[in-house]
Amino acid sequence: MIMEKLAFDYSGYNFRNGTDYELKFPKGLTKEVVERISKLKNEPDWMLEFRLNAYKFFLNRPIPTWGGDLSEIDFDSIHYFMRATKSMATKWDELPADIRATYDKLGIPEAEKKALSGVEVMYESESIYSSIKKELENIGVIFCDTDTAVRKYPELVKKYIGHVVSSNDNKFAALNSAVWSGGSFIYVPKGVRVPMPLQAYFRINAESMGQFERTLIIVDEGADVTYIEGCSAPVYSNNSLHAAVVEIIAHRNSHVKYITIQNWSDNIYNLVTKRAFAHENAFVEWVDANIGSRLTEKYPSVYMLEEGAKANIISIAFANKGQHQDAGAKAVHLASNTSSTIRSKSICVNGGRTSYRGLVKVIRGAEDVKSSTRCDALILDEISRSDTYPYMEVDEPSATITHEATVGKIGDEQLFYMQSRGLSEQDAVNTIVLGFMADFINELPLEFAIEFNRLIKISMEGAVG
Amino acid sequence: MAELKILDLDVNISDTKKIIKGLNLSVKGGELHVLMGPNGSGKSTLANAIFGNPKYIVKAGKIELDGENLLSLKVDERARKGLFLAFQEPVEVPGVNVMNFLRIAFGQLKPGDPQITDFRQTVVAYLKRFGLAEHFLKRALNEGFSGGEKKRFELLQAILFSPKIAVLDELDSGLDMDSVKTMAEAVREQLAKGTGILMITHSEKMFEYLKPDFIHIMVDGKIVRSGGSEIASELHSKGYAGLGG
Numbered sequence: 274m275i276m277e278k279l280a281f282d283y284s285g286y287n288f289r290n291g292t293d294y295e296l297k298f299p300k301g302l303t304k305e306v307v308e309r310i311s312k313l314k315n316e317p318d319w320m321l322e323f324r325l326n327a328y329k330f331f332l333n334r335p336i337p338t339w340g341g342d343l344s345e346i347d348f349d350s351i352h353y354f355m356r357a358t359k360s361m362a363t364k365w366d367e368l369p370a371d372i373r374a375t376y377d378k379l380g381i382p383e384a385e386k387k388a389l390s391g392v393e394v395m396y397e398s399e400s401i402y403s404s405i406k407k408e409l410e411n412i413g414v415i416f417c418d419t420d421t422a423v424r425k426y427p428e429l430v431k432k433y434i435g436h437v438v439s440s441n442d443n444k445f446a447a448l449n450s451a452v453w454s455g456g457s458f459i460y461v462p463k464g465v466r467v468p469m470p471l472q473a474y475f476r477i478n479a480e481s482m483g484q485f486e487r488t489l490i491i492v493d494e495g496a497d498v499t500y501i502e503g504c505s506a507p508v509y510s511n512n513s514l515h516a517a518v519v520e521i522i523a524h525r526n527s528h529v530k531y532i533t534i535q536n537w538s539d540n541i542y543n544l545v546t547k548r549a550f551a552h553e554n555a556f557v558e559w560v561d562a563n564i565g566s567r568l569t570e571k572y573p574s575v576y577m578l579e580e581g582a583k584a585n586i587i588s589i590a591f592a593n594k595g596q597h598q599d600a601g602a603k604a605v606h607l608a609s610n611t612s613s614t615i616r617s618k619s620i621c622v623n624g625g626r627t628s629y630r631g632l633v634k635v636i637r638g639a640e641d642v643k644s645s646t647r648c649d650a651l652i653l654d655e656i657s658r659s660d661t662y663p664y665m666e667v668d669e670p671s672a673t674i675t676h677e678a679t680v681g682k683i684g685d686e687q688l689f690y691m692q693s694r695g696l697s698e699q700d701a702v703n704t705i706v707l708g709f710m711a712d713f714i715n716e717l718p719l720e721f722a723i724e725f726n727r728l729i730k731i732s733m734e735g736a737v738g
Numbered sequence: 739m740a741e742l743k744i745l746d747l748d749v750n751i752s753d754t755k756k757i758i759k760g761l762n763l764s765v766k767g768g769e770l771h772v773l774m775g776p777n778g779s780g781k782s783t784l785a786n787a788i789f790g791n792p793k794y795i796v797k798a799g800k801i802e803l804d805g806e807n808l809l810s811l812k813v814d815e816r817a818r819k820g821l822f823l824a825f826q827e828p829v830e831v832p833g834v835n836v837m838n839f840l841r842i843a844f845g846q847l848k849p850g851d852p853q854i855t856d857f858r859q860t861v862v863a864y865l866k867r868f869g870l871a872e873h874f875l876k877r878a879l880n881e882g883f884s885g886g887e888k889k890r891f892e893l894l895q896a897i898l899f900s901p902k903i904a905v906l907d908e909l910d911s912g913l914d915m916d917s918v919k920t921m922a923e924a925v926r927e928q929l930a931k932g933t934g935i936l937m938i939t940h941s942e943k944m945f946e947y948l949k950p951d952f953i954h955i956m957v958d959g960k961i962v963r964s965g966g967s968e969i970a971s972e973l974h975s976k977g978y979a980g981l982g983g
Contacts (some may be wrong), residue, residue: 685792708833
């Protein structure tokens with residue numbers, strides 16, 4: 274029995290605004306474009322230099338060919354900068370009505386009231402709204418867009434930007450470093466536990482847009498924070514590009530949980546470098562959901578630099594018609610007694626393709642490392658495809674490394690059993706798919722779990738059997 | 739009163755492989771029917787055909803519930819009409835939590851039933867009765883269940899959903915005497931509530947605790963003998979061959 278159609282309900286995200294832009298760069302990327310971005314932001318010289326260096330790396334790097342098909346990306350047909358509003362709002366009312374309506378539809382102001390410690394929203398190239406609870410600000414927690422951070426906290430940004438992901442790490446990290454704009458900057462002081470999550474929401478509204486946010490999170494000793502990012506875009510015929518870089522520095526005994534719910538429309542190339550440095554006994558968690566986009570290449574990584582560091586990386590990928598989710602994780606063990614857990618779940622249907630690509634690396638001398646990886650794929654029909662590419666580089670005999678992979682289909686007997694209990698075929702498939710994703714949903718704060726369940730209200734029309 | 743009626747039923751498992759040949763049977767609400775027969779006689783095929791398992795092809799005949807022909811209905815539609823099947827080998831469904839599953843199923847099979855408001859308590863009471871611990875609800879559906887747990891969970895559902903007609907496919911096989919007794923009590927209670935039960939079994943153990951209204955002997959796709967409990971003793975002395983098989 275083959276599911277004819279299984280899709281996440283995207284209708285709530287697919288709406289466009291006729292935004293009057295304050296500023297819109299013509300398409301294409303040159304050195305002048307890089308300089309102009311820097312000038313617009315009144316950046317210090319060191320940042321301009323950072324960008325221009327990165328631009329050279331970008332030009333010299335070839336397009337990677339080891340993963341999905343990137344051959345159709347045309348760097349000359351992308352707008353590298355668009356500004357929607359004159360200034361940053363700190364109250365929702367200050368936003369232009371149409372843009373405000375976008376976020377109302379996405380439910381962000383509502384969520385802020387109920388369940389968040391702070392919100393950052395980015396529209397095209399820049400953050401347009403930013404807020405953090407007063408009591409957190411008073412004890413030194415910083416949560417703002419990264420452009421503001423360059424102005425207000427230059428010493429922190431200068432110290433850490435490019436520290437975890439160098440500008441020459443890969444072609445898209447280089448591109449981001451050259452033309453970055455927006456993104457979140459977080460600093461949590463020693464011993465501070467941020468009680469509710471901080472959230473960012475990235476929205477691409479325009480066609481042929483490039484969004485290059487840069488996120489930098491510094492969590493000081495013994496501090497704790499959860500950060501959630503969501504993203505979406507309307508459906509267009511021309512492709513847009515989202516190439517972000519996220520760097521996390523987790524100091525001794527700190528805990529960071531970074532949750533992504535990526536729900537891009539299927540004309541977006543989503544090529545993101547996410548990496549964390551975990552110091553002594555720090556615990557870094559990536560919870561990464563990739564539901565939309567045309568092609569995603571994203572492997573949240575944790576480099577465990579000092580003893581006792583821990584990593585937990587959970588990802589979920591859903592690939593529908595015309596989509597390829599090439600996602601996974603990297604756990605790099607550079608010190609003794611470090612441990613990592615990687616769990617990946619993927620679902621493909623209607624010709625979609627999911628690839629798990631992961632790296633577990635243990636250097637010689639990093640003793641008593643433990644790492645376990647588990648990848649589960651659910652393939653819902655004969656025309657969809659799922660692959661697993663687990664790379665192991667283990668140079669230390671005391672390491673305990675496990676890897677398990679399963680590939681499942683929904684069996685006729687499972688459907689028969691569930692239908693005999695009154696569930697329609699569609700309900701049965703939904704229940705199995707949601708059950709398959711339960712490990713992921715359990716990682717979300719309650720309010721977001723509810724939102725996620727709503728988002729993945731899977732609609733299936735017509736089943737042939 | 740509810741009635742499941744099977745008329746001149748022919749069932750194949752492929753275009754040419756005939757399993758059931760001209761079978762007739764009627765099960766009314768509150769009646770206990772026992773269907774016995776040697777391996778391969780078509781008992782489980784009959785259960786699957788009643789529920790519309792797409793692997794089984796009905797070539798001729800009718801299956802009616804309260805006068806309505808079920809053959810054009812999908813599996814879940816038949817279930818919502820009030821049919822229940824306790825599976826001989828319930829399939830494992832990883833990731834689907836028992837409690838969630840019961841809640842969804844109950845919502846479909848018993849719309850508007852007030853028990854849904856205190857549903858968890860209702861279910862926990864049933865679990866106790868069948869000797870299952872509360873953490874059972876957190877497990878994945880049928881996954882890693884022992885043989886006994888599978889049987890008890892199937893019967894629990896039969897009682898919870900309280901259908902018009904329940905088909906119990908070899909629910910007693912592989913159970914110890916105490917479990918058979920618990921099961922028999924539950925069946926008796928469900929009969930009193932008006933459910934008609936068709937019990938497929940291999941063993942006569944059950945007759946120590948339950949008096950069937952009818953015993954049917956199925957051989958080679960047909961019912962060759964029907965009657966009251968006297969058939970049990972005949973079967974005991976003569977075997978299936980002696981009963982017309």
